[in-house]
Amino acid sequence: MEIGELVGTGRTADVFALDDGRVLRRYRDGADGTGELAVMAHLAEHGYPVPAVWPGEAANELVMERLSGVTMRQALTDGTIAPERAGEMSAELLRRLHTVPARLSANPGDRVLHLDFHPENVMLTAEGPIVIDWATTAEGPPGLDSAMTALILAQAAVTMPAVAAVARAVLTPLVRHLGSIDETHLAAARARRAANPTLSREEVDRLDDAMALIRSAGTSTPRRR
Template structure:
């Protein structure tokens, strides 16, 4: 396996081109990607739109299909998709995910959760949207996943001036197309975001206002 150029970088991992139409995603701290591979393979079996995936040469590696197309963020910036359609699409992707039976839990009310589903983690391929970055995936109540997506968008609206207007518009559309977000799920999402070591101090400090923004947006 010949590792090529760096083609992407996130908060915790780098993505390198391979010479066979695939990419290698490597955690900088060597975190184990075994569970992530298993979740993505399971979702693919249930026709959920994820990249094809293979175990990498090391525990912290993940080899996956190289996708063609912009991220939802790039499409929004370039005017290829409206904020209203982006929010609707995120809601559709959440609903489709939560229709998949749990992989591990015996409780039928639990579902596979992404817990980081936002516009940077959706690639708009010619075949349709594909969800990437399953590092935070788990199982639990679907409402928690929806709350996390809303909270991430609300934080972007408050802490990222370059995309603030778009984030607010996507958030409003997402909330319009979702079931009501329960207060306990929003509280749990806030707690999880506060404990996320990759967030900046400004992002953590924005959480209370982000919750207020969500509640204000959903108010009749």
């Protein structure tokens, strides 16, 4: 396995091309990817669209199929997908994910959660959308995942001028197709984001503005769902 060029980089990992047409995802902080691999295999067994994945040579490495396509964010920037459709598709993918039973939890209400679902983590391929980057995956109530996605989009809208308009445009149809966002789950999502060490000071400081943006759209409710 010969490691080639750097083809992608995120907040915590780098992705390198391999000589066999696959890619290597390597965590810069040495994080163990074993759990992520197990979750992706579990999702694939239940028919959820994730890349094929294999163990790497080290615990902080995963080998994955190289997908052909663009991220949803790129498609939004290029205008090849409308924000309305992107919001609808994101809601569809979240609802579909939340039909997959938990792998470990004995709580019948728990499901597999992504917890970092946003347009950069959806690849649009000829075979359909495929969800990538399962580093933050956990098990729990589906409403937390929905709240986290809404909050990530709202944060982008208030802290990233280059994509603010698009983020706002996607947020509205997303929450309309998901239904209202529960206040308890929204508060839990805020706490998780505030504790995320990869966020900038501005991103943390603007969390309340992001929460207000979600509420101003009438997307929250005091009742648990």
